[in-house]
Amino acid sequence: EEMVNVIVEGGAVPALVCHLKVPPMAAAVEEEQQPRPFEHEVEKGAAFALGLLAVKPEHQQLIVDAGALPLLVTLLRRHKNATNSRAVNSLIRRAADAITNLAHENSNIKTCIRIEGGIPPLVELLESQDIKVQRAAAGALRTLAFKNDENKTLIVDCNALPTLILMLRSEDAAIHYEAVGVIGNLVHSSPNIKKEVLNAGALQPVIGLLSSCCTESQREAALLLGQFASADSECKVHIVQRGAVRPLIDMLQSADFQLREMSAFALGRLAQ
Structure with a gap:
């Protein structure tokens, strides 16, 4: 320095x-x-x-x-x-x-x-x-x-949304980590953008990242699902129906504290 x-x-x-x-x-x-x-x-x-x-x-x-x-x-x-x-x-x-x-x-x-x-x-x-x-x-x-x-x-x-959502499906961990991070920052405290992101088809690839080999992507995906779950009860139903609950529960067993914290946050939002 x-x-x-x-x-x-x-x-x-x-x-x-x-x-x-x-x-x-x-x-x-x-x-x-x-x-x-x-x-x-x-x-x-x-x-x-x-x-x-x-x-x-x-x-x-x-x-x-x-x-x-x-x-x-x-x-x-x-x-x-x-x-x-x-x-x-x-x-x-x-x-x-x-x-x-x-x-x-x-x-x-x-x-x-x-x-x-x-x-x-x-x-x-x-x-x-x-x-x-x-x-x-x-x-x-x-x-x-x-x-x-x-x-x-x-x-x-x-x-940007269609390309970012394609990037969520990338096999390169660094690519899907950055993409989910961009989307997370876009939807934070922005309900209208949150709706646009969901309408653009982000939900399923974000749920898919819960099973990523990249811990950072898992954490960002769990946080994003928690943000999606606050939108309305209909979105919560879609998150559950598309298979997010089991990987979120599995993440509670992780040695990574932040991963446990984000999965608990998402599950809490889904349970509200």
Whole structure:
């Protein structure tokens, strides 16, 4: 942490933000659609470094004030005219991760990211063929949706729900963990979005995650079912009929305290 402070105090933030832009010579080559060595590497390194610096809350606003947000949002769209998909996917992942860290527990920056147009490209990236890009985009949306009603509404309006629900069925634990986390943050204290999520077909894949090999996904799924169960008695009936009770009871035997806590929460909601 001391080293991070030294780096920031030495003026690294504005220098790194400058390197989020495409180098002038590279931009000229890019217009000719020619591949180039080390394509996107400088921008990727700058985004990665800024993401690490943003882990400290006192540095988040400093990075935003240096003009990082519009440049990071531009990087999210880099795939549209890229010639090297592997390199650009790595860059996009770093940009999404930097946005996640900048927005972490910072409601003002979450709003700024929405204003800069960051949410639509992140929703679009949920459909990436690169699993790591999918995961990074979902992680960013999860953070942006947390306790921010305007961001939640825009994520849903950008038609994220069908893709997120498909991701719940992914065999990759990291993918379905992030997807259930995004949906959980979307429905929290938002009854209208909760109805949209249920109408979009989320219930069965969420119940399926109760039997996941990923403890974190199990925990998030149990929490989400507890939130669904508060909606109305009809939803409770569907949850029970579709087989959620037995895996929830089995989870009470888990060695993981948080898993036991979430399963008890869901069962309590179902019993009310």
